[in-house]
Amino acid sequence: MNTLPKALSFKMPAEATPLGYRARPAKVLLEVSGLRKQFAHGDTPAVERVGFSLGEGEMLALLGPSGCGKTTTLRMIGGFEVPDAGTITLRGRDITRLPPEARGIGFVFQDYALFPHLNVLENVRFGLRKMPRAKAEARAREMLALVGLSGLEARKPHALSGGQQQRVALARTLAVAPPLVLMDEPFSNLDAAMRVETRQEVRKLLKATGSAGVLVTHDQEEALAIADRIAVMEAGRVIQIGTPDEIYLNPASEFVASFLGRSNILRGNANGMRVDTSFGTLPLSRAANGAVNLAVRPEQIMLEPDPAGPASVVGREFRGHDQLYWVQEGERCMLVISGPGASIGVGEKVRLRICDCVVPLT
Numbered sequence: 001m002n003t004l005p006k007a008l009s010f011k012m013p014a015e016a017t018p019l020g021y022r023a024r025p026a027k028v029l030l031e032v033s034g035l036r037k038q039f040a041h042g043d044t045p046a047v048e049r050v051g052f053s054l055g056e057g058e059m060l061a062l063l064g065p066s067g068c069g070k071t072t073t074l075r076m077i078g079g080f081e082v083p084d085a086g087t088i089t090l091r092g093r094d095i096t097r098l099p100p101e102a103r104g105i106g107f108v109f110q111d112y113a114l115f116p117h118l119n120v121l122e123n124v125r126f127g128l129r130k131m132p133r134a135k136a137e138a139r140a141r142e143m144l145a146l147v148g149l150s151g152l153e154a155r156k157p158h159a160l161s162g163g164q165q166q167r168v169a170l171a172r173t174l175a176v177a178p179p180l181v182l183m184d185e186p187f188s189n190l191d192a193a194m195r196v197e198t199r200q201e202v203r204k205l206l207k208a209t210g211s212a213g214v215l216v217t218h219d220q221e222e223a224l225a226i227a228d229r230i231a232v233m234e235a236g237r238v239i240q241i242g243t244p245d246e247i248y249l250n251p252a253s254e255f256v257a258s259f260l261g262r263s264n265i266l267r268g269n270a271n272g273m274r275v276d277t278s279f280g281t282l283p284l285s286r287a288a289n290g291a292v293n294l295a296v297r298p299e300q301i302m303l304e305p306d307p308a309g310p311a312s313v314v315g316r317e318f319r320g321h322d323q324l325y326w327v328q329e330g331e332r333c334m335l336v337i338s339g340p341g342a343s344i345g346v347g348e349k350v351r352l353r354i355c356d357c358v359v360p361l362t
């Protein structure tokens with residue numbers, strides 16, 4: 001069993017986390033290859049050719065829109081769904097056809113699945129039934145301290161907030177120190193502020209216990225905030241996998257560029273590392289040739305007030321830390337993000353300038 005640090009602070013903001021992104025761990029924990037699942041009445045497979053590997057202690061987010069096959073993929077890893085094809089290995093052992101309880105994988109469900117008639121301590125102790133009672137009790141208390149719930153041992157789940165229930169569920173799952181924890185939209189029942197706080201706690205807890213995690217989410221911000229790597233899914237397939245910054249800065253397709261953050265799509269004519277566009281010749285993030293679509297992030301565009309400018313502001317949203325502008329230039333409407341300082345009113349004439357390299361899309 002892994003040793004646990006004595007306590008973790010749960011108030012640390014995301015920006016200050018000491019457990020930042022790190023190099024990929026060398027040791028592979030989970031290997032998923034060629035997974036396929038077609039349901040009886042589906043005309044296309046729910047999951048097809050899904051493959052990825054996960055290192056020990058690594059956190060992977062499966063990110064994609066509703067219906068793209070995230071839950072089905074997770075359920076196959078957990079053993080709740082039998083794949084039509086493909087293999088799943090955990091620490092080198094083929095677990096593809098093992099029942100869930102024989103896999104040694106932990107789960108955190110969306111509704112927490114706590115036992116309502118058991119108190120907090122009994123819920124956490126539940127997974128430790130095979131341990132001697134005194135040892136199980138000590139371990140359960142240690143886990144509750146780790147998730148910041150010491151003192152609430154005797155409470156029943158209904159007397160806890162959603163965030164607290166989520167932590168009990170997590171303490172129960174992590175008490176047995178599983179090498180891998182599967183989580184399907186675990187924060188969706190929490191309000192927005194709790195979600196932001198809880199997801200950092202979950203990340204820290206998994207890092208503290210050394211467990212790897214696969215998190216299913218349709219929320220790109222959540223994936224960016226919590227994951228070491230993100231696998232973006234579309235229509236049953238993983239279409240790009242990489243660190244949050246790799247995927248944000250170098251999206252492979254128009255779908256990824258628009259699903260992770262927002263992107264303006266431009267046409268251009270590429271020649272190696274440069275591309276000709278209606279905004280002039282721009283540097284490319286990777287080489288391309290011929291006619292290409294380009295992704296330009298709203299924060300890569302500069303907005304200059306210019307009474308003789310070719311474009312005009314048609315919408316503006318002040319968001320405090322920055323502001324969004326919708327700018328019409330001919331047929332095209334561009335989304336621009338700029339700092340909170342300057343303010344340009346709707347109807348004013350402007351000039352747009354792209355001040356960064358742009359991404360060629362496949």
Ligand code: ADP
Pocket residue numbers: 039040041042046064065066067068069070071072073
């Ligand atoms: P996600 O979690 O990304 O929203 P799912 O994995 O739940 O997606 O679903 C992928 C596709 O498979 C969807 O089209 C869904 O309707 C279908 N599907 C999921 N579970 C079943 C099932 N038990 N029977 C039939 N179709 C299913």
Ligand code: MG
Pocket residue numbers: 070071072216
């Ligand atoms: Mg789902």
